[in-house]
Amino acid sequence: MAPLTGAEVAKHNRPDDCWVIVHGKAYDVTEFLPEHPGGAKIILKYAGKDATEEFDPIHPPDTLEKYLPKSKHMGPVDMSTVTKETVEVSAEEKERQKRIQEMPLLEQCYNLHDFEAVAKRVMKKTAWGYYSSAADDEITLRENHTAFQRIWFRPRILINVEKVDFSTTMLGTPVSIPFYVTATALGKLGHPEGEVVLTKAAHKHNVIQMIPTLASCSFDEIMDAAGPGQVQWFQLYVNKDREITKRIVQHAEARGCKGLFITVDAPQLGRREKDMRMKFTEEGSNVQKGQATDTSQGAARAISSFIDPSLSWADIPWFQSITKMPIVLKGVQRVEDVLKAIEYGVHGVVLSNHGGRQLDFSRSAIEVLAETMPILRERGLENKIEIYIDGGVRRATDILKALCLGARGVGIGRPFLYAMSSYGLAGVDRAMQLLKDEMEMNMRLIGANSIADLNPSMVDIRGLFSHSSPPVDNLFNSAYDPLVNPSQRTINVEKAKL
Numbered sequence: 435m436a437p438l439t440g441a442e443v444a445k446h447n448r449p450d451d452c453w454v455i456v457h458g459k460a461y462d463v464t465e466f467l468p469e470h471p472g473g474a475k476i477i478l479k480y481a482g483k484d485a486t487e488e489f490d491p492i493h494p495p496d497t498l499e500k501y502l503p504k505s506k507h508m509g510p511v512d513m514s515t516v517t518k519e520t521v522e523v524s525a526e527e528k529e530r531q532k533r534i535q536e537m538p539l540l541e542q543c544y545n546l547h548d549f550e551a552v553a554k555r556v557m558k559k560t561a562w563g564y565y566s567s568a569a570d571d572e573i574t575l576r577e578n579h580t581a582f583q584r585i586w587f588r589p590r591i592l593i594n595v596e597k598v599d600f601s602t603t604m605l606g607t608p609v610s611i612p613f614y615v616t617a618t619a620l621g622k623l624g625h626p627e628g629e630v631v632l633t634k635a636a637h638k639h640n641v642i643q644m645i646p647t648l649a650s651c652s653f654d655e656i657m658d659a660a661g662p663g664q665v666q667w668f669q670l671y672v673n674k675d676r677e678i679t680k681r682i683v684q685h686a687e688a689r690g691c692k693g694l695f696i697t698v699d700a701p702q703l704g705r706r707e708k709d710m711r712m713k714f715t716e717e718g719s720n721v722q723k724g725q726a727t728d729t730s731q732g733a734a735r736a737i738s739s740f741i742d743p744s745l746s747w748a749d750i751p752w753f754q755s756i757t758k759m760p761i762v763l764k765g766v767q768r769v770e771d772v773l774k775a776i777e778y779g780v781h782g783v784v785l786s787n788h789g790g791r792q793l794d795f796s797r798s799a800i801e802v803l804a805e806t807m808p809i810l811r812e813r814g815l816e817n818k819i820e821i822y823i824d825g826g827v828r829r830a831t832d833i834l835k836a837l838c839l840g841a842r843g844v845g846i847g848r849p850f851l852y853a854m855s856s857y858g859l860a861g862v863d864r865a866m867q868l869l870k871d872e873m874e875m876n877m878r879l880i881g882a883n884s885i886a887d888l889n890p891s892m893v894d895i896r897g898l899f900s901h902s903s904p905p906v907d908n909l910f911n912s913a914y915d916p917l918v919n920p921s922q923r924t925i926n927v928e929k930a931k932l
C-alpha cells in the first residue's frame with residue numbers, strides 16, 4: 435500500500451473525523467477524543483497535521499501502537515508531502531536560545547547546585563515549572579535540604595584512610611556508591627532522549643536507576659538501553675484497574691527489574707503551583723488511558739488521573755502474590771508505618787515526602803530516619819528491612835549523614851534531571867562523578883574507610899528536630915503589606931519661621 439500524502443491526512447481535521455500524524459504514521463483518533471486524559475482540545479489543535487513534536491515529551495513512543503486499536507492505524511505518511519507549518523519564534527524563545535549559547539562550560543559546574551542554576555536559565559518555562567515545582571508554599575521542598583544543614587559531623591582522627599571504599603549493596607545488588615537515580619516523570623521535557631540518558635549514565639557509574647511509571651520513554655526502551663548486567667528497579671503508581679497494574683508489574687519482572695517500588699504517598703497529586711501557572715495542556719501518558727482530567731492544573735495532574743486513591747495496606751498481600759520482586763514502599767513518613775511495613779513483610783521502605791511535591795509541612799526524610807532507627811534498634815528490627823531516603827540530597831555529606839543514621843542508600847532525582855536538561859549525558863556523567871569525588875574526600879575527612887565504619891556516633895543531631903526557624907514563606911512575604919512606624923512630617927522650614 436502506497437504511503438498516505440499530507441493532503442489526504444489534512445482532510446481529516448474535524449472533531450467528527452480526526453486524524454493525526456505521529457512519527458511518520460497516521461492515526462484515526464476520532465473515537466479517542468472524549469477519552470483523552472489531556473482533553474480533546476490539544477488533539478484537535480493538530481487535527482490533520484503532524485503532532486509529533488507535541489506528542490514526544492509526554493508519551494512513550496509506542497503509546498499509539500500499543501493502546502489504539504489496529505483498525506485506527508491508518509498507515510505510513512510520505513512526510514515530504516506534509517506541509518510544515520512555520521511557527522514564529524517568540525522573543526522569549528530567542529532570548530532562551532541566546533542563554534543556551536552563553537551558558538557555562540560543563541567544566542565550570544563544580545557541584546549539583548550549579549546544574550540547577552544553569553537549568554533554570556536554559557530550560558523551557560513549562561519544563562522548568564514541572565521539574566522545580568513543589569506543593570503549596572514549598573516549605574517542605576526547602577526543608578528537605580535545610581534539614582541536612584542541622585546535622586553536624588563528629589569526625590574520627592588518626593585513622594588510616596589511604597584507601598577508601600564506599601561501595602555497598604542495595605536490595606542485594608552491588609553498587610559503586612550508595613545512591614540511586616530515583617524515579618522522576620517526563621524526562622523528555624528536559625532532553626529529547628529522556629530517561630535513556632539517565633540509564634546510560636547509571637550504567638557507566640554502576641548505580642541503580644529506578645524506572646518511573648510516567649516516563650517519556652517507553653518502559654521497554656529504557657530496559658533495552660541498559661548495559662550488560664545493569665540493574666534497574668521499577669517505580670509503580672497503582673492503577674485503579676488492577677489488571678493493568680498486574681500486567682505492568684509482571685512485565686517489569688519478566689524484563690529483569692530487581693525491585694518494585696510502590697508509591698504510597700500520592701492518593702491525590704499535590705498542588706504544584708509553579709507547574710499549574712503554566713496551564714499545561716499537553717497529552718497524558720499511556721498508563722491512564724480513558725481517564726478525564728483538568729489540564730489547567732499543570733503537567734502533574736494532566737498525566738496522573740489514573741492513580742488509585744483507594745490503595746491501602748490490604749493490597750500488600752496481593753502485590754506479594756503477583757511478583758517475586760522485592761517490594762519497597764516509597765513515601766513512608768513516620769516510624770509507625772515502618773513498623774507496619776515490617777509486619778507486612780516488605781523488603782524495604784523509602785522515607786520520602788515525594789520531593790516536597792505532595793503534603794506541604796511533611797517532615798524531611800532525614801528527620802524521619804533519625805526518629806526511626808533508634809526504635810528499630812531498640813526492638814532488634816534494624817536488619818529486618820532496608821531503609822532508604824530521598825529528598826534534598828545535594829552533597830556527598832548529605833549521603834554520609836543518612837548512612838551514619840542507618841539508611842542503606844539515598845535516592846537523587848531533580849539534580850540529575852537538571853544536569854541532563856543542561857548538558858545531556860555528559861552532564862549526568864559529571865554530576866555522578868562529582869558526588870563520587872566528594873564522597874571519597876569526605877569519607878577520609880570523617881575518618882571512615884568503608885560504609886561499615888559509618889555509625890550514629892559520627893553525627894550530632896541535637897538540632898535536627900528543631901523547627902523554630904522554618905524556611906522563609908516567599909509567597910506570604912511578597913504579598914504582605916507590612917506595618918510601618920509613623921513617618922517624619924515634612925515641614926516647610928521657611929514657612930515655619932514666619
